[in-house]
Amino acid sequence: MQPEPTFETMVIDHRMAMIQVWVGKNFIDDVLIDGGYGVNIIIENLNVKLGLSKFNLAPYSLRMVDQTTTKPLGLIKDLNIFTQCY
Numbered sequence: 001m002q003p004e005p006t007f008e009t010m011v012i013d014h015r016m017a018m019i020q021v022w023v024g025k026n027f028i029d030d031v032l033i034d035g036g037y038g039v040n041i042i043i044e045n046l047n048v049k050l051g052l053s054k055f056n057l058a059p060y061s062l063r064m065v066d067q068t069t070t071k072p073l074g075l076i077k078d079l080n081i082f083t084q085c086y
Contacts, residue, residue, distance in 0.1 A: 022082040023050050031083075044073060052076055 017033040026049070041062070047053070055074025063069050 019083045023052075023079070026050050041072075047073075047076075052079070 018030045019033060021028045021031045054076075056077055058072040058075050061069045061071050
């Protein structure tokens, strides 16, 4: 049986979990780990900077927080991402 943790033995870390990511030949430092529900949105010029230009048809619209709707440019599938935790 383990002893109850005391104030002196507890470790509290309030920092966000960050990782390093490579997308193709592009390195991105300090990427926040997303615990979202499967839809990740990036802006169009970031797609260009990362060299992502091939999209699949997105068969849906997205409702944003301000209740507007938008049609995605497309879906990015089968994207290899390499990560390194630090």
